[in-house]
Amino acid sequence: MNKQQKIKHWQGIFEQQKSSTLTITQFCRDNTINRLLSMRGASAFLVKHPG
Structure with a gap:
């Protein structure tokens, strides 16, 4: 799973x-x-998508 896929995965969770x-x-x-x-x-998610 690449970085973008991980972000989407956690965002869904x-x-x-x-x-x-x-x-x-x-x-x-x-x-x-x-x-x-x-x-x-x-x-990791919050660093990429603050607030």
């Missing part, structure tokens, strides 16, 4: 979590997303 009623922690647990990986994905 963030949108799914936002539209769910779950906390970030519960969403990650339910979707077997490692918190460290999700934090790294978030950091």
Whole structure:
């Protein structure tokens, strides 16, 4: 997966979590997303797309 694909991947995950009623922690647990990986994905996304 190249950098642009990773950004789109994480953007989709963030949108799914936002539209769910779950906390970030519960969403990650339910979707077997490692918190460290999700934090790294978030950091990469936010650096590219602030605000």
